[in-house]
Amino acid sequence: MANTPNTGGVRKSTEDCAVCLDKIQEKKTLKCRHSFCSACIDSVFKFKPACPICYTYHGEYKGTQPEGTMTVMRSWQTLPGFEHCGSIVIQYSFPAGIQGPQHPNPGVRYSGTSRTAFLPATEEGEKVLKLLKKAFDRRLIFTVGRSVTTGLNNVITWNDIHHKTNMAGGPQCFGYPDPDYLSRVQEELRLKGVTLDD
Structure with a gap:
């Protein structure tokens, strides 16, 4: 064995x-x-x-996300594909810091960052917001490592839970419309153990 x-x-x-x-x-x-x-x-x-x-x-x-904040605001602006409702705006903010033992390079500095994401203000959008909040509290949404987009090391990066960081432009621009996004992100969260049942 x-x-x-x-x-x-x-x-x-x-x-x-x-x-x-x-x-x-x-x-x-x-x-x-x-x-x-x-x-x-x-x-x-x-x-x-x-x-x-x-x-x-x-x-x-529990993940390796550094200390930061998640702020939620409501907007009257609509998202393509969800013209019947407003939107939920999520602001993530992280100060610069020093990597801990759970990160790839303990003792090395990482730079601060902020990110904005959007959800439709629908019943399913509200459900995804609750799941994202739970994932954030469990330190699962971000990590410290190498950025896929810039190639830089020792930076705060997304951790395989996709977000819509633009209101429009479709999936190729990380925006809406994207009819399957809300179900996809719920599956990504489920794979990290984040459900409304737990």
Whole structure:
């Protein structure tokens, strides 16, 4: 029985552990109903408390987002595709700081930044706002690392939860209209363990 996730093997049956690919020893069944060797799943959970099969979180996942603020405002301005309502404006703000042990270069400075994002002021938009607030409180929306857009290191970057940073221009400009955005971002949040149920 291995204590690290297997990356290339194939499970022979549901009686086999998806981590070590051997017959399950000291079976541990998660709330998502997937079963593993107790030692294998304990080892996986040290790195990320999520089921290796369905990615359901078991417990609360905390990220590496630096200290900052999330401010929410309401606007009468409409978003393309949501002309029947106003918009929700989210302002994220982070001061400069020093990377901690959870960041790629502990002790190295990172610069401050601010970002603005937009949601439609609809029932689903309000739901996404609650989820984003929960993700922000769990330090999951941003991290410190290398910027994909600028190539700069030691900067505050998005952490795989996509935001609409423009009101218009469509998906290619990170704006609206984008009819599937609200459902996509809810799935991204779910994969990080952020749901309204927890």
